[in-house]
Amino acid sequence: MRYAFAALLLAAPLSLPAQILFAPPKPVTHKPAPAAPTTPAAVHRSAIVIDTHADTTQRMLDDHYDLTEPLDGGYLNFASAREGNLGAEFFSIWVEPKLYQGHYAERTLELIDAVYQQAAAHPDQMMMAYSPDDILRAHREHKLAALMGIEGGHSIEDSLGLLRDYYRLGVRYMTLTWSNSNDWADSSGDIDDPTVKHTLDGLTDFGKDVVYEMNRLGMMVDISHVSDKTFYRTVITSRAPVFASHSSARALTNSPRNMTDDMLRAVARSGGPTSKGGVIMVNFYSGFISDDWRNAWNAQAPERQAAEKKQIDEWKAQGKTITYEMTDALDKQWAAKIPRPPLSLLIDHIDHIAKVAGIDHVGLGSDFDGIPSSPAGLDSAADLPKITEALMARGYSAEDCRKILGENFLRFFREVQATAKELQAESANRPKITDQQPFKK
Ligand SMILES: [Zn+2]
Numbered sequence: 001m002r003y004a005f006a007a008l009l010l011a012a013p014l015s016l017p018a019q020i021l022f023a024p025p026k027p028v029t030h031k032p033a034p035a036a037p038t039t040p041a042a043v044h045r046s047a048i049v050i051d052t053h054a055d056t057t058q059r060m061l062d063d064h065y066d067l068t069e070p071l072d073g074g075y076l077n078f079a080s081a082r083e084g085n086l087g088a089e090f091f092s093i094w095v096e097p098k099l100y101q102g103h104y105a106e107r108t109l110e111l112i113d114a115v116y117q118q119a120a121a122h123p124d125q126m127m128m129a130y131s132p133d134d135i136l137r138a139h140r141e142h143k144l145a146a147l148m149g150i151e152g153g154h155s156i157e158d159s160l161g162l163l164r165d166y167y168r169l170g171v172r173y174m175t176l177t178w179s180n181s182n183d184w185a186d187s188s189g190d191i192d193d194p195t196v197k198h199t200l201d202g203l204t205d206f207g208k209d210v211v212y213e214m215n216r217l218g219m220m221v222d223i224s225h226v227s228d229k230t231f232y233r234t235v236i237t238s239r240a241p242v243f244a245s246h247s248s249a250r251a252l253t254n255s256p257r258n259m260t261d262d263m264l265r266a267v268a269r270s271g272g273p274t275s276k277g278g279v280i281m282v283n284f285y286s287g288f289i290s291d292d293w294r295n296a297w298n299a300q301a302p303e304r305q306a307a308e309k310k311q312i313d314e315w316k317a318q319g320k321t322i323t324y325e326m327t328d329a330l331d332k333q334w335a336a337k338i339p340r341p342p343l344s345l346l347i348d349h350i351d352h353i354a355k356v357a358g359i360d361h362v363g364l365g366s367d368f369d370g371i372p373s374s375p376a377g378l379d380s381a382a383d384l385p386k387i388t389e390a391l392m393a394r395g396y397s398a399e400d401c402r403k404i405l406g407e408n409f410l411r412f413f414r415e416v417q418a419t420a421k422e423l424q425a426e427s428a429n430r431p432k433i434t435d436q437q438p439f440k441k
Pocket residue numbers: 151225246370
């Protein structure tokens with residue numbers, strides 16, 4: 001039976017008409033391509049959204065905040081991340097320099113642990129990520145990619161060994177300074193304070209060794225917070241492109257934490273002639289995007305600081321440990337007295353940086369949970385789609401939006417990793433500048 005059937009099959013072609021046997025091959029018909037997203041909501045959904053700075057880590061460590069809980073005054077939890085299609089968050093590892101003096105490494109390690117603990121508690125919603133590929137993997141698995149950046153070089157306690165340890169634990173960027181200058185780099189926060197000792201050239205020789213070691217490891221060099229001189233010294237020292245994890249444009253809002261047009265261009269061109277350059281990740285803080293808000297906040301300072309000091313002293317007298325959430329709540333009460341700037345001002349900063357540095361050099365560095373005020377309507381990660389909507393209303397294409405929302409940063413991150421591989425191949429034993437010269441300011 002089976003053979004008879006086979007014989008029939010073999011014989012069949014002979015009985016077919018010639019025009020069928022020798023018909024030209026039919027043109028290949030493709031399935032229609034899925035329609036490209038065109039509405040702002042669809043474009044936002046189609047993007048890999050990356051935010052390079054949130055201070056939620058302190059809430060998690062000090063206040064045992066769990067990302068499954070309601071926001072309760074905060075900016076980031078799982079629900080808001082999902083609603084805002086946030087794909088990757090860099091959790092800031094920030095050590096308050098006065099409070100933790102003498103214990104910088106200990107506090108750094110505890111903050112790192114808090115991020116791991118959160119990921120361990122919710123493996124279905126969050127995964128630790130260490131590379132651009134990890135970010136893409138988390139995106140495919142519909143999980144929030146959790147990455148870490150150290151905010152303030154004082155965390156390494158002048159030790160390249162500690163720097164390498166932090167890299168091994170997963171830290172993928174370091175802001176060279178926070179608002180405090182350290183032994184090897186200067187901060188915009190105290191550069192005008194004559195009581196603080198500063199470097200001669202922006203970076204000491206050890207500071208240059210730190211930058212080189214970061215390049216060699218593949219740890220992104222973050223120039224947010226540094227003084228202008230330290231910025232330029234770092235740009236010419238770093239073999240990899242550099243980035244600003246959470247800074248806005250100084251031409252629009254005159255804060256020393258923001259970057260001049262010249263700096264924006266220098267970041268875009270950083271990394272040498274073959275580099276695709278760095279990125280400026282725009283900070284959402286009202287005080288960095290609106291001069292009116294910033295002036296009102298500064299005018300309020302004497303009264304605010306006196307009142308906050310009184311409250312903190314009272315808490316201390318009651319034997320309470322002062323946590324970040326407590327001081328943050330005080331700041332927020334005062335910030336609430338000043339009208340929030342419109343969202344359009346944040347978009348102005350993104351637009352300005354895209355025009356001055358280029359569309360390939362701008363991204364988002366919200367500073368969520370590290371700022372007492374944000375633009376009206378931008379209350380949490382859930383509101384991120386409003387940025388895409390506003391950009392498209394100004395004529396930004398879907399492709400431009402996806403670059404700003406995450407692709408620019410991914411490209412930069414990949415290049416930092418590639419540069420690290422080159423440097424590792426170049427020399428495993430490059431002599432340190434400070435091997436020849438004693439470490440001093
Ligand atoms: Zn900061």
